[in-house]
Amino acid sequence: MAALVLFGGGGDLAMRMLLPSLYFLDHDGLLPDDLKIIGAARSEESAAEYIAKVRETCEAKAKADNVWDEAVWKRMEARLDYLAVDATSAESLKPLKDKVGQGSVTSFLAVSPSLYAKIVTAMRAAGLAEVDDRVVLEKPVGRDLKTFLEIDDAVADAFSENQVFRIDHYLGKETVQNLIALRFGNTVFEPLWNAQNIDHVQITVGETVGVGDRWPYYDEYGALRDMLQNHMLQLLCLVAMEPPSDLDPESVRNEKVKVLRSLRPITHDEAERVTVRGQYVGGLVDGKLVKGYDEERGQDSDTETFVAIRADIDNWRWAGVPFFMRTGKRLPEKRTEIVIQFKPLPHSIFDYEDGEPQANKMIIELQPEEDISLTVMNKKAGLDSRMQLQPIKMSLSWGFRDKHDTPPRRRIAYERLLLDALKGDSTLFVRRDEAEQAWKWVDEVSEAWVDGDVKPQEYVAGTWGPDGSDMLMARTGRDWNTTDA
Numbered sequence: 001m002a003a004l005v006l007f008g009g010g011g012d013l014a015m016r017m018l019l020p021s022l023y024f025l026d027h028d029g030l031l032p033d034d035l036k037i038i039g040a041a042r043s044e045e046s047a048a049e050y051i052a053k054v055r056e057t058c059e060a061k062a063k064a065d066n067v068w069d070e071a072v073w074k075r076m077e078a079r080l081d082y083l084a085v086d087a088t089s090a091e092s093l094k095p096l097k098d099k100v101g102q103g104s105v106t107s108f109l110a111v112s113p114s115l116y117a118k119i120v121t122a123m124r125a126a127g128l129a130e131v132d133d134r135v136v137l138e139k140p141v142g143r144d145l146k147t148f149l150e151i152d153d154a155v156a157d158a159f160s161e162n163q164v165f166r167i168d169h170y171l172g173k174e175t176v177q178n179l180i181a182l183r184f185g186n187t188v189f190e191p192l193w194n195a196q197n198i199d200h201v202q203i204t205v206g207e208t209v210g211v212g213d214r215w216p217y218y219d220e221y222g223a224l225r226d227m228l229q230n231h232m233l234q235l236l237c238l239v240a241m242e243p244p245s246d247l248d249p250e251s252v253r254n255e256k257v258k259v260l261r262s263l264r265p266i267t268h269d270e271a272e273r274v275t276v277r278g279q280y281v282g283g284l285v286d287g288k289l290v291k292g293y294d295e296e297r298g299q300d301s302d303t304e305t306f307v308a309i310r311a312d313i314d315n316w317r318w319a320g321v322p323f324f325m326r327t328g329k330r331l332p333e334k335r336t337e338i339v340i341q342f343k344p345l346p347h348s349i350f351d352y353e354d355g356e357p358q359a360n361k362m363i364i365e366l367q368p369e370e371d372i373s374l375t376v377m378n379k380k381a382g383l384d385s386r387m388q389l390q391p392i393k394m395s396l397s398w399g400f401r402d403k404h405d406t407p408p409r410r411r412i413a414y415e416r417l418l419l420d421a422l423k424g425d426s427t428l429f430v431r432r433d434e435a436e437q438a439w440k441w442v443d444e445v446s447e448a449w450v451d452g453d454v455k456p457q458e459y460v461a462g463t464w465g466p467d468g469s470d471m472l473m474a475r476t477g478r479d480w481n482t483t484d485a
């Protein structure tokens with residue numbers, strides 16, 4: 001028997017994402033027949049009470065996608081169990097060890113990262129870190145390089161690196177994996193994918209939600225550590241990495257680490273010019289009045305809810321190509337996209353009044369829709385004496401959109417990642433040295449902010465961040481993408 005233990009099995013992540021993902025995997029026949037799923041948290045509740053809550057969340061999600069099936073639920077229900085444990089205590093984990101028996105155990109730590117070190121130490125003492133066992137860690141692991149290493153050293157005392165699965169749920173998103181297919185499954189793009197042809201890259205992760213009740217966690221981390229250190233740098237790596245020799249986890253991750261190592265450090269003198277911190281004040285989002293961050297927090301805070309950064313990658317492929325990243329809460333749209341802005345024509349033969357031909361642009365959209373599109377210029381139909389051009393957007397995801405095709409169900413990113421963790425495939429997980437390099441780069445930024453006393457600039461909720469964000473682009477003669485994918 002194999003077992004998946006969800007530490008924090010009653011928490012927000014487990015209930016909203018992990019357990020519905022497991023239902024969907026079971027629905028598609030992708031879970032091993034003998035897999036047991038055990039929720040483990042401190043709350044004293046019976047297995048029946050826990051399972052009733054799991055049913056509620058799975059049913060709601062599955063009905064929304066029209067895939068609720070009582071027979072699947074019966075199968076899933078038979079897998080489920082619950083045990084009240086304090087995961088930081090080896091003594092408390094002993095009954096869990098007895099419950100999982102002899103098979104391999106994958107333990108998902110869906111708990112506060114401040115508990116990781118204590119939990120893995122207790123797991124080791126309780127016999128839950130045997131050679132066939134695995135541990136899955138949610139981000140953020142640590143708050144900076146120092147705390148990352150402290151936690152990760154404790155993890156390394158209990159598990160070897162091939163047993164550790166550091167999750168970045170962005171790597172489970174379908175379009176992120178499609179980016180790998182696009183770059184390395186085609187010959188047409190790769191020769192263009194470099195400083196000769198690309199002017200710059202933009203990565204935007206805009207959210208309309210505020211921080212709300214999550215402030216006890218968020219106030220200590222801010223947008224830089226919550227989003228940029230992990231999700232955004234991972235996206236940057238996938239855009240910028242060299243072709244790996246194969247899809248082996250080590251080959252892919254070696255290439256990503258090389259990118260992170262090539263990121264130019266942001267010096268204290270430069271921080272004000274190439275980084276922007278923002279914090280939302282009250283405003284209108286989706287037509288509703290919302291509070292400012294300080295009001296939600298209940299006191300003044302210097303934590304940023306928005307960050308924009310210009311990153312430079314010092315290698316041959318990307319010399320002189322800035323990568324602009326921005327992310328924030330309470331922005332006007334939920335929008336996640338990567339924009340590859342190609343260079344303008346070296347010389348235009350079209351001199352008409354409506355302006356010059358626009359440079360080609362590839363938009364890789366992750367949210368709200370998943371799509372990859374390429375903007376190209378073509379001729380406006382007609383008999384004008386002077387040829388008129390217009391930009392058209394070609395969707396490169398047309399296969400999904402064919403009217404005779406049912407689009408595949410949009411999967412939760414955790415489905416792919418849970419499946420891979422259960423199989424032991426770590427390609428889409430973050431290796432220790434990747435996380436280490438990412439923290440190193442991010443630490444330099446946060447240290448520069450502290451030393452230079454760089455405070456967040458205010459932005460009104462429902463706008464695209466503080467003015468400084470537009471200025472960051474304008475200083476280089478560029479602007480943020482405003483076209484939809």
Ligand SMILES: NC(=O)C1=CN([C@@H]2O[C@H](COP(=O)(O)OP(=O)(O)OC[C@H]3O[C@@H](n4cnc5c(N)ncnc54)[C@H](OP(=O)(O)O)[C@@H]3O)[C@@H](O)[C@H]2O)C=CC1
Binds near residue numbers: 009010040109139140
């Ligand atoms: N929620 C989300 O959308 C996201 C969350 N994450 C990460 O996922 C992790 C969990 O977050 P989230 O679900 O929001 O947190 P919650 O606070 O909602 O859940 C935490 C869970 O941990 C349990 N817990 C706390 N202490 C112990 C302990 N000593 N032993 C066993 N269980 C314990 C709690 O239950 P009890 O009190 O009963 O013990 C609770 O079920 C964090 O690392 C977070 O950063 C990452 C991305 C998104």
Ligand SMILES: O=C1O[C@H](COP(=O)(O)O)[C@@H](O)[C@H](O)[C@H]1O
Binds near residue numbers: 207226227336367
């Ligand atoms: O990890 C996190 O991600 C979410 C955004 O995820 P998405 O898949 O909805 O884009 C973010 O809201 C949260 O603050 C952060 O911890």
